[in-house]
Amino acid sequence: MKRHVPNWTIIIITFLSLSGCFNGNNNEPSEENVKKSLMLKLPPVIKVTEMEIEVSQNIGNEVEPRVKSRFKGELELTEPLYKSVEYVMGKAVLKEITRKGTQFKVYGVSQAELKMESWDIRFEELQISPEIDGSPLSEWKSGQYVFIGSSEESALKKQYAEKMETERENKERELELAKKKKEEDRKILVAILESEKTQTGEAGNRSSTWPFRLTFKGYDSKENTFTGEMEWPTLSGVTKIEGTLIGGSLVFKEVAHINKGNVDLGTMYELKAVERGKVRGTWNQRNYNYAWFDINI
Numbered sequence: 001m002k003r004h005v006p007n008w009t010i011i012i013i014t015f016l017s018l019s020g021c022f023n024g025n026n027n028e029p030s031e032e033n034v035k036k037s038l039m040l041k042l043p044p045v046i047k048v049t050e051m052e053i054e055v056s057q058n059i060g061n062e063v064e065p066r067v068k069s070r071f072k073g074e075l076e077l078t079e080p081l082y083k084s085v086e087y088v089m090g091k092a093v094l095k096e097i098t099r100k101g102t103q104f105k106v107y108g109v110s111q112a113e114l115k116m117e118s119w120d121i122r123f124e125e126l127q128i129s130p131e132i133d134g135s136p137l138s139e140w141k142s143g144q145y146v147f148i149g150s151s152e153e154s155a156l157k158k159q160y161a162e163k164m165e166t167e168r169e170n171k172e173r174e175l176e177l178a179k180k181k182k183e184e185d186r187k188i189l190v191a192i193l194e195s196e197k198t199q200t201g202e203a204g205n206r207s208s209t210w211p212f213r214l215t216f217k218g219y220d221s222k223e224n225t226f227t228g229e230m231e232w233p234t235l236s237g238v239t240k241i242e243g244t245l246i247g248g249s250l251v252f253k254e255v256a257h258i259n260k261g262n263v264d265l266g267t268m269y270e271l272k273a274v275e276r277g278k279v280r281g282t283w284n285q286r287n288y289n290y291a292w293f294d295i296n297i
Contacts (some may be wrong), residue, residue, distance in 0.1 A: 023056050027179060028056050028067045029119040030111040035073070037110070037121035042075070045136045048106070050074035060113075067112045067119075075104040077118050081134025085148060092145040097134035105129045185248045185274040191297045192279070193219035193245065201293025203283060205263055210234055214241075214293055237261025248272050250279070 035051040042048070060066030080100045084092040088236040107124040112119045137145075146152040192199065199214045216228040224245040230236045238259040243252025249272035254265050269291055271281030280292040 002151075003202070018154060027065065029069070029110075030070075033034050033112070033119050034069065034071055034121060037119075038073070038106070038108075038123065041123060041126075043136070045079050046075050046104075047078055048073055049076050049103075059104070059111075065112075065114050069112070071108055071110060073106045075106050075128065077102045077104075077132075078233055079136055081132070081136060082140075083134050084140075084145075088146075088156050089163070090144070091156060091228075093148050093156075094137075094140070094145050095148045098132070104132065130249070137162065163209060182248045185272070186245075187273050188295065188297075189248065189250055189279070190219075190221070192216065192295060193250075194221075195215060195297050197296045199279075199293040199296050201278075201291065202260055203288075203289075203291040205289050212293075218247075226252070228252070229258060232261065232263050235262040237263030239263055248274075249281070 018208045031051045031053050035048045035054060038051070039046075039048050051071060053069050053071045056067050056069040058065050058067050072268065073238065077098060077100055080096050081098040082094040085095050086093050106128050108123050109124045111124055112121045114120075146156055156294060193216045196215065196217055196219075199216075200211075201214060202209055202211050204210065210232055211234060213231040213233070214228065215231075216226050218228075220225040226243055226245065228241045228243075229238055230241055236259070237257065238261070239254040240256040240258055241252045242255050243250060245251075249270055251268070251270050253268045254263070257263070267283050268285070269281060269283045270285070271279045271291060271293075272281040274295070277295050278292050280290070283289045283291050
């Protein structure tokens with residue numbers, strides 16, 4: 001009786017036969033086996049040109065061989081390698097470190113196990129001389145680099161210099177404007193102190209507000225010191241203040257009661273922002289404690 005062989009059996013038999021043909025001697029991996037496995041381990045820009053197995057030893061057994069081999073070979077770089085020497089305007093300036101075609105020596109130890117009549121090869125030690133330095137161009141995104149010494153680098157650095165010059169000019173302009181405003185603000189504060197007119201304002205925090213009337217007195221332009229009074233209508237109190245004009249800031253403190261009411265002493269004020277007809281600042285150096293008054297000159 002003729003026996004029928006299933007198709008999948010025929011496929012497996014064919015596969016195993018082909019594997020035997022491809023591998024040749026199954027007692028140990030060939031130099032070509034090691035070469036191909038090493039190329040899979042190395043970066044794509046490096047190819048193995050020569051491979052020589054110097055000595056091999058089966059550290060397993062005849063049934064389940066594990067072959068340890070010491071080998072040496074030669075490698076060749078298939079494209080140049082680069083390093084970034086600096087970044088300009090968000091782009092890398094690349095310098096070629098290693099030329100295409102550069103050759104290297106490779107030394108190593110591999111261990112191979114036979115699986116399905118194919119050698120599974122791993123590398124326990126791998127030494128390359130000289131050391132491979134740099135990265136392939138694919139490591140940088142297109143349009144995100146220029147080459148050192150190129151016209152693109154010159155144009156990029158010119159653009160950067162122009163940008164830095166513009167930023168410097170803008171910064172100088174901002175500083176000049178800030179200086180002028182500070183001088184103008186100081187003049188306003190001096191005028192307020194010299195006028196000795198009552199300034200109406202408000203102090204507060206996250207939960208409460210207290211209106212006040214503030215009168216500066218006795219401004220000494222040489223010492224930049226002054227005194228004055230703060231009247232608190234809702235607290236039924238009046239206090240004496242003493243302070244100093246420091247740069248563009250009125251810094252003063254409530255030092256004594258003229259009419260105690262419900263006002264505590266010792267509160268320190270720093271008012272310096274002159275804007276929209278008001279002088280603004282804080283008290284007791286806390287940002288959520290605010291104070292301001294309308295400018296009355």
